[in-house]
Amino acid sequence: xxxxxxxxxxxxxxxxPKGEVRSYKQIATIAGNPxxxxxxxxxxxxxxNPKVPCHRVIRSxxxxxxxxxxxxxxxxxxxxxxxxxxxxxx
Numbered sequence: 001x002x003x004x005x006x007x008x009x010x011x012x013x014x015x016x017p018k019g020e021v022r023s024y025k026q027i028a029t030i031a032g033n034p035x036x037x038x039x040x041x042x043x044x045x046x047x048x049n050p051k052v053p054c055h056r057v058i059r060s061x062x063x064x065x066x067x068x069x070x071x072x073x074x075x076x077x078x079x080x081x082x083x084x085x086x087x088x089x090x
């Protein structure tokens with residue numbers, strides 16, 4: 001069966017381990033379209049499936065990016081999972 005881009009994105013994000021992140025561009029590339037990072041961002045914003053940890057997807061420059069429940073909440077969840085950013089997120 002041929003998977004849609006959305007299905008491939010959700011599967012790729014579901015595989016990100018706790019304490020790690022991937023960029024929107026990395027997820028787009030894994031899903032088969034490196035130029036679709038904005039699409040990945042939109043999919044993550046609309047995601048409500050708890051099995052797809054959209055909070056683990058950040059911007060390519062290392063900044064936190066958006067989150068449906070607020071940027072501060074995204075930072076708190078990542079910190080609780082053990083994520084140590086390379087630079088200050090705020």
